[in-house]
Amino acid sequence: MLIAGFGTYDRDRHPRTGIVLDGFRDLGDEVVELDRPLGFSTAERVEMLGKPWLAHRLATRLVRRWAQLTGDRLRLRGRRPDAVVVGYLGHFDVVLARLLFPRTTVVLDLLIFAADTASDRGVRPSAKLRLLGVLDRLAVRCSDVVLVDTQEHAVMLTPTERRKGVVVPVGAPDAWFAPEPPPAGGADGPLRVLFYGLFTPLQGAPVIGRALALLAARGADVQVTMVGGGQDLERTRELAGPDNPLVTWHEWVEPDRLPVLAREQDVCLGIFADSGKGLRVTPNKVYQGAAAGCAVVTSRTPPQERALGDDALLVAPGDADALAEALGSLAADRARVLELRRRAWARADRDFRPARVAAAVRPALTRP
CATH class of the missing domain: 3.40.50.2000 (Glycogen Phosphorylase B;)
Incomplete structure (x- = not known):
């Protein structure tokens, strides 16, 4: 054709x-x-x-x-x-x-x-x-x-x-796919978490901001990279706390660098809005994060459940405490992180090419 x-x-x-x-x-x-x-x-x-x-x-x-x-x-x-x-x-x-x-x-x-x-x-x-x-x-x-x-x-x-x-x-584009699933075994250092996006309301970035403040207050062993900008960025940073030691903020990452950055992470965050469009979509970053071999943490909505099944960690939309709890549990259970990473990559390799x-x-x- x-x-x-x-x-x-x-x-x-x-x-x-x-x-x-x-x-x-x-x-x-x-x-x-x-x-x-x-x-x-x-x-x-x-x-x-x-x-x-x-x-x-x-x-x-x-x-x-x-x-x-x-x-x-x-x-x-x-x-x-x-x-x-x-x-x-x-x-x-x-x-x-x-x-x-x-x-x-x-x-x-x-x-x-x-x-x-x-x-x-x-x-x-x-x-x-x-x-x-x-x-x-x-x-x-x-x-x-x-x-x-x-x-x-x-x-x-x-x-x-x-x-x-x-x-x-x-x-997900081919450029996002890790060449093979993450290796089995343990992992050292803090849990590496990535979010990137345009900070539009459907992404629920303020929910992430509140969760980051909770994680800092609990002394969680996580390192979070936040990439992008948009209408909810200022509110998200405010909720996370201006001096939150767990977070690094980047206004921009070149498109060809973003897949490389994702493959360096343990977890890719999806979206967390609890109304409107946020309940109707499965975002780019969920497909891309899975292809990169990240464990995917996103909201439990019908479209995302259909796309990911049990191969992601799903939390209640709009619930910052649930998100903080999920990330804290992964930081304490690296074997589960590696299992989720391998399962996400396998699903992406099968369904998202x-x-x-x-x-x-x-x-x-x-x-x-």
């Missing part, structure tokens, strides 16, 4: 589309990527859509990228792809894909809904939120196949849209 990746997606910021396309390559398909990254973050896009005095920046850059993408179509040398995969955050790009490839199966890697993301980030019911809802519906209408990451997101499609929906786990992700998409490309 000839698969065309299409749009303004950014593999570094949002690896999901790259995972799907790499998976098709691993399955033996020919993949051509027509990709012109827009260069705006999700937060910037949402902000510009709601502020007319900023929206022109989005429109201007989008028009330029679309002109480039239209020219890039020549790289197909007149061949018609079997499917066009529009990358994540492609709500606008899928309209152009539909126009340029009117008789081709158009796959939108929707993953999550724009209106739901904006609501999670604090946008109250408004004209802005309604506009994003209309944009979600338009994007789905222009697609033949719509990829979402969990069953909880699939049911957010309308009844008439659900025939297009395919639930596909996010998975790009080829497994693409294999879940493939049947939808040939259905009537």
Whole structure:
């Protein structure tokens, strides 16, 4: 099959589309990527859509990228792809894909809904939120196949849209996979714990902050690395305590360095929010942490239980004490840590490789 990746997606910021396309390559398909990254973050896009005095920046850059993408179509040398995969955050790009490839199966890697993301980030019911809802519906209408990451997101499609929906786990890029499972045996030194992210509400970072304060008060033998920034960062640092000796904060780690950093840790933290979007997703970091050979500690939600089963340590959402207790217990039981690391890696190797992700998409490309 000839698969065309299409749009303004950014593999570094949002690896999901790259995972799907790499998976098709691993399955033996020919993949051509027509990709012109827009260069705006999700937060910037949402902000510009709601502020007319900023929206022109989005429109201007989008028009330029679309002109480039239209020219890039020549790289197909007149061949018609079997499917066009529009990358994540492609709500606008899928309209152009539909126009340029009117008789081709158009796959939108929707993953999550724009209106739901904006609501999670604090946008109250408004004209802005309604506009994003209309944009979600338009994007789905222009697609033949719509990829979402969990069953909880699939049911957010309308009844008439659900025939297009395919639930596909996010998975992890090949670069994240440790070459082999962690070795058996003991481990010395403090328990090494990693969290990285954009500190958005769905991640529940303040819950981690409260847990870090509890761990410090209990004298736990842990060393925590916190990477990233966003709207909940200041509150998280405040809750953790300004002089917490267990924590090192980093505003940024280069994308190609992050998998290396993860493989140096014992534990990768997932998300811990107890409402809204946090209960509907399984985040990138859970798949990536497992691939890196970390023990995964995250919240006990239906999508994460389905993704990880018994191969992770799950705690009640929103419960800082439960998180602190879980990390403290792992610090005191290194044999269990190594068991969880090996089990997480084995599940990732079996279920989260790009080829497994693409294999879940493939049947939808040939259905009537």
